[in-house]
Amino acid sequence: MCGLAGYIxxxxxxxxxxxxxGSKMIDAIFSRGPDDKGVWVEDYQSLMMCFRRxxxxxxxxxxxxxxxxxxxxxxxxxxxxIYNHLELRQKFNGDxxxxxxxxxxxxxxxxxxxENTLNLLVGMFSIAVWDSKEAELILARDRMGEKPxxxxxxxxxxxxxxxxxxxxxxxxxxxxxxxxxxxxxxxFNYIPAPQSIYRxxxxxxxxxxxxxxxxxxxxxxxxxxxxxxxxxxxxxxQKHLIKDRKEALHETKSTLTQSIKSQMISDVxxxxxxxxxxxxxxxTAIMQEQSMDxxxxxxxxxxxxxxxxxxxxKDVANHLGTNHTEHFVTSKETLDVIPSxxxxxxxxxxxxxxxxxxxxxxxxxxxxxxxxxxxxxxxIFGGYNRYFWSNRIWSKLRWIPYxxxxxxxxxxQATPQNLSHNIEKFYNVLxxxxxxxxxxxxxxxxxxxxxxxxxxxxxxYRSLVTxxxxxxxxxxxxxxxxxDVEFPFQPSLTDxxxxxxxxxxALTYLPDDILCKVDRAAMSVSLETRAPFLDHRLVxxxxxxxxxxxxxxxxxxxxxxxxxxxxxxxxxxxxPKAGFGIPVGEWLRGPLKSWAEDLLAKDKIIKQxxxxxxxxxxxxxxxxxxxxxxxxxLWSILMFQAWLEAQ
Numbered sequence: 001m002c003g004l005a006g007y008i009x010x011x012x013x014x015x016x017x018x019x020x021x022g023s024k025m026i027d028a029i030f031s032r033g034p035d036d037k038g039v040w041v042e043d044y045q046s047l048m049m050c051f052r053r054x055x056x057x058x059x060x061x062x063x064x065x066x067x068x069x070x071x072x073x074x075x076x077x078x079x080x081x082i083y084n085h086l087e088l089r090q091k092f093n094g095d096x097x098x099x100x101x102x103x104x105x106x107x108x109x110x111x112x113x114x115e116n117t118l119n120l121l122v123g124m125f126s127i128a129v130w131d132s133k134e135a136e137l138i139l140a141r142d143r144m145g146e147k148p149x150x151x152x153x154x155x156x157x158x159x160x161x162x163x164x165x166x167x168x169x170x171x172x173x174x175x176x177x178x179x180x181x182x183x184x185x186x187x188f189n190y191i192p193a194p195q196s197i198y199r200x201x202x203x204x205x206x207x208x209x210x211x212x213x214x215x216x217x218x219x220x221x222x223x224x225x226x227x228x229x230x231x232x233x234x235x236x237x238q239k240h241l242i243k244d245r246k247e248a249l250h251e252t253k254s255t256l257t258q259s260i261k262s263q264m265i266s267d268v269x270x271x272x273x274x275x276x277x278x279x280x281x282x283x284t285a286i287m288q289e290q291s292m293d294x295x296x297x298x299x300x301x302x303x304x305x306x307x308x309x310x311x312x313x314k315d316v317a318n319h320l321g322t323n324h325t326e327h328f329v330t331s332k333e334t335l336d337v338i339p340s341x342x343x344x345x346x347x348x349x350x351x352x353x354x355x356x357x358x359x360x361x362x363x364x365x366x367x368x369x370x371x372x373x374x375x376x377x378x379x380i381f382g383g384y385n386r387y388f389w390s391n392r393i394w395s396k397l398r399w400i401p402y403x404x405x406x407x408x409x410x411x412x413q414a415t416p417q418n419l420s421h422n423i424e425k426f427y428n429v430l431x432x433x434x435x436x437x438x439x440x441x442x443x444x445x446x447x448x449x450x451x452x453x454x455x456x457x458x459x460x461y462r463s464l465v466t467x468x469x470x471x472x473x474x475x476x477x478x479x480x481x482x483x484d485v486e487f488p489f490q491p492s493l494t495d496x497x498x499x500x501x502x503x504x505x506a507l508t509y510l511p512d513d514i515l516c517k518v519d520r521a522a523m524s525v526s527l528e529t530r531a532p533f534l535d536h537r538l539v540x541x542x543x544x545x546x547x548x549x550x551x552x553x554x555x556x557x558x559x560x561x562x563x564x565x566x567x568x569x570x571x572x573x574x575x576p577k578a579g580f581g582i583p584v585g586e587w588l589r590g591p592l593k594s595w596a597e598d599l600l601a602k603d604k605i606i607k608q609x610x611x612x613x614x615x616x617x618x619x620x621x622x623x624x625x626x627x628x629x630x631x632x633x634l635w636s637i638l639m640f641q642a643w644l645e646a647q
Contacts (some may be wrong), residue, residue: 002033002051002162003032003051003129003163004049004050004052004076004126005029005050005162007160008046008048008157008217008519009529010155010157010158016043018045021040022049023039029523030168031523031524032052034052035053035054036051037051038064038066040066042075046214047137047214050372051066054489056081056266062099062100065077067103067106068106069106069107069110070108070165073132073133073173074110074130074132075132076106076128078102079147080123080125080147081123081125081528081530082121083263083514083535084120084121085101088121089107092104114129114131115227119227125146125147126142126204128641129370135214139204142207144206144207144506144534145205145515146208146512146534146537148162149162150162150196151202151204154170157170157218158219163520164196164201164347175198178196178197179477181195181197182197182471182475182640183471186474186637188508189513190350190513191348193511197643198244206511207230208225208226218603229502231503233279233536234543237540237541238492238493239492249562250539252538252541253431255537255541256563260286260531260598263530264290268369270296270372271296271368271372272295272297272371272372273312273529275309275374276310276316276572278374278564278573279375279533279557279560280374281380281572282377282563282564283372284297285564285567286319286567288322291567294321294322296322296323296367299317299370300326300327300363301360308345316572319569325367327359328393329356329359335587338592338595339525339530340644341643342646343524343646346520347643348640350636350638351517354521357518357521360522361521361527361529362525365527370527371528371530373530375518376539377533378505380534380551381542382547386461386464387501388555388642390464390501392553402455414488445491457568458487461500462487474637475612487504499547585629599637599638611637619633
């Protein structure tokens with residue numbers, strides 16, 4: 001795993017100046033690649049590309065970047081791993097200087113062009129390629145969005161980088177905060193692509209590439225081209241469904257095994273995260289099956305039993321015979337991470353599982369340089385609770401007239417959340433058996449606050465993934481014409497809400513929350529993470545499976561459970577799904593209270609000029625009363641405030 005950056009200056013700059021700027025930009029993301037550094041300036045000082053390397057494949061100088069093709073036409077900076085690069089080497093004969101996948105990409109581009117190359121690659125990547133013949137820069141990102149890539153303009157200079165902190169080292173950086181991005185951040189707790197927190201800077205969306213001709217690099221209008229489209233993959237999959245259950249089971253296991261086997265290739269120590277849940281346990285089981293030695297597995301435990309899954313992970317590790325490491329973190333150790341979050345995440349990001357994710361990455365890095373994870377299993381095979389209880393909820397709500405639903409939402413919202421018997425009444429009517437009362441309480445209150453906006457089953461999904469439904473209530477100078485996140489229609493999924501939810505999550509929540517969280521947490525400690533569930537061949541296969549093979553009215557990931565049954569007893573796995581969480585809500589009433597009150601101080605918020613203080617003060621007081629839980633809303637405000645203070 002590595003980091004890249006660069007820019008095309010609008011006005012001529014000297015070679016030494018561009019070298020100096022490149023060094024500052026790439027050193028800002030040192031942790032992404034502490035093993036090597038490269039800065040290259042094009043002969044006429046019209047482009048600078050720089051790179052930080054975390055050596056994984058080909059540890060020799062032959063893997064140095066930026067790397068030039070044999071003909072000298074192309075120059076590349078590449079962040080990621082190409083798992084089929086050895087197969088590509090057999091197909092595209094080359095005069096190989098080393099055995100890095102970077103060199104493989106260059107050779108394939110030389111022989112077949114950039115778009116054909118992107119379609120051939122199996123892996124995770126962000127790529128910057130300079131084509132000297134066409135005098136253009138090409139930027140590309142992997143299909144599912146595992147590796148980040150920002151691009152845009154600092155004044156009239158075109159810039160690009162793996163993280164915003166590199167772009168901020170550009171000598172002319174002064175881009176203002178985007179109110180449109182801030183509004184969407186308040187809605188979702190993350191900033192959805194293509195937006196970034198700064199104006200004129202964007203995230204390249206998954207499965208796309210852009211061409212930037214040198215002569216028009218300063219023109220602030222670029223249209224990304226899709227080389228892979230999830231919508232098309234779904235449409236094709238629905239036309240070729242695997243209806244035979246045995247065939248579906250065989251194909252899924254075979255494809256997942258192929259993905260895991262290819263991702264175990266490494267020239268440095270490798271291991272796996274193990275939570276004891278379905279996804280990580282299945283990845284670990286197949287890894288151990290493929291290995292002659294005990295694989296290294298890692299988990300963290302907490303002193304709060306409600307959030308501690310380490311006993312489950314230990315049981316699975318003992319059964320599979322892995323070399324297991326568990327690290328119990330204290331509340332203080334967890335709290336100590338919080339001041340570093342703005343530096344790690346680079347822009348406001350409010351998924352509180354960012355904290356334990358960072359801690360498990362930090363622990364794993366002590367023993368390995370690469371770790372496989374179960375990320376993507378929920379979105380691809382239907383693991384989230386909302387996928388299998390949303391229809392049950394909507395079947396009850398749809399018969400209630402819209403005005404009455406608004407009243408019902410107000411009543412539930414006004415009911416203090418510590419009155420558990422009221423929650424249990426709704427739970428017994430609406431919730432599936434495998435959703436705990438505590439989990440259902442949280443989701444019911446989240447939904448109740450938005451019932452006035454739920455007029456269709458698709459609105460139900462939007463309500464479940466939204467925190468502040470109307471950011472204009474707290475955001476000053478709200479931009480009325482800003483573009484909200486679109487949830488594109490998928491014709492082949494017209495009649496099935498859970499499938500549409502999975503589609504939308506894979507487009508938005510997966511790359512912009514889950515994968516962003518893992519990438520930044522891992523890269524902050526120079527650890528490479530790999531996600532076998534996100535091999536695009538497995539993703540395409542998953543959409544050939546009827547939904548009944550993936551979820552039912554009670555549980556998700558049915559087919560993964562059946563595969564896991566071949567390795568691990570059900571008794572070690574069969575329990576309610578739990579998130580990778582920490583008791584942030586409780587901490588805001590205790591050890592984090594003074595920290596939070598400082599960030600939410602009235603004079604500070606007024607001076608900064610982004611928020612109205614009154615509504616924030618109101619939910620803070622309600623949260624402190626213990627009758628109401630505003631954890632998610634408060635955390636989004638606090639993470640923005642902490643990020644803003646760190647700038």
